[in-house]
Amino acid sequence: MTINPITADGSVSPNGTAPKDTAPADGTPTVELRGAGKAYGNVRALHGVDLAVHPGQVTCVLGDNGAGKSTLIKIISGLHQHTEGAFLIDGEAVRLNTPREALDRGIATVYQDLATVPLMPVWRNFFLGSEMTKGPWPVRRLDIAAMKQTADTELRAMGIVLDDLDQPIGTLSGGQRQSVAIARAVYFGARVLILDEPTAALGVKQSGVVLKYIAAARDRGLGVIFITHNPHHAYMVGDHFSVLRLGTMELSAARADVTLEELTNHMAGGAELAALKHELAQVRGVDVDELPEAAELQVGAQRN
Structure with missing residues (x-):
């Protein structure tokens, strides 16, 4: 999934790249x-x-x-x-x-x-x-x-x-x-x-x-x-x-x-969700094979 960045006039950049960096030439952060x-x-x-x-x-x-x-x-x-x-x-x-x-x-x-x-x-x-x-x-x-x-x-x-x-x-x-x-x-x-x-x-x-x-x-x-x-x-x-x-x-x-x-x-806490699935595998009666993969769990958690 790709989300193109918003530009100042409210339009969306068609090439999916962020606006150019306007930092000083020496690159010193503000x-x-x-x-x-x-x-x-x-x-x-x-x-x-x-x-x-x-x-x-x-x-x-x-x-x-x-x-x-x-x-x-x-x-x-x-x-x-x-x-x-x-x-x-x-x-x-x-x-x-x-x-x-x-x-x-x-x-x-x-x-x-x-x-x-x-x-x-x-x-x-x-x-x-x-x-x-x-x-x-x-x-x-x-x-x-x-x-x-x-x-x-x-x-x-x-x-x-x-x-x-x-x-x-x-x-x-x-x-x-x-x-x-x-x-x-x-x-x-x-x-x-x-x-x-x-x-x-x-x-x-x-x-x-x-x-x-x-x-x-x-x-x-x-x-x-x-x-x-x-x-x-x-x-x-x-x-x-x-x-x-x-x-x-x-x-x-x-x-x-x-x-x-x-x-x-x-x-969404990828490492924690992956660890949770591993812990659930130790619980009798829980079929972790039926659970979504960690990435799917994370996306679902974010949507909620």
Whole structure:
């Protein structure tokens, strides 16, 4: 089975190849983890993780619940510090103390709750916490016209056309709200965009909308970290795939080196399912010959 990647205009690449790499000539990743890990006391949540995020590429991080995806996000976004290995930005080893430091270095995170105020207009949410003002101090006031114009221009640059920017953002669909959050991060200077399960609670059509804007962000030169548990969504936009399992990196492969079936196999826990079949062979009354092969079990588990 082959899934062709989505391009920024929402079409599908006919040759099944991901868009060209727009990384610098020296190949230095914007963000890189080398053997990174995080321990909370005696509990090791992440260990020995290698990850490289290049400009103009989508790096998909997949994993089941408890695999370490959230811990990985917290390290890169500056919420938590790594306790082992190295964290590099533009080739320089760093230790971020706050999310503000990550933002100052161009790393923006869009969480599942999107950090929006549902009853506020779209344009207010676009500039939430960074409003434009005009007039002399100390009686400066909001520059509403400029914020509306800028929000409309930036949203259109991402291919998002809204009829009314004064409508509460809570009236938009889930896919549209995700798209506004992505455009906001791009406008405020993000070079690396971390998307935390953006399609998790969306239907097929709205997921397609979000995937289109992920491709648009990539084609504008951003490095995108797409956190997901859905290998089908990942394979449509991904350039590189990393699968986490129990805090360690089980798979790290470029798009050309892995098929959708193989990605689904790793995501569904191929080794565990194969071991389960072996254990069932020891149980009286269970005919393992009637059970599907491990790969079939894994695909079935993913569909469920």
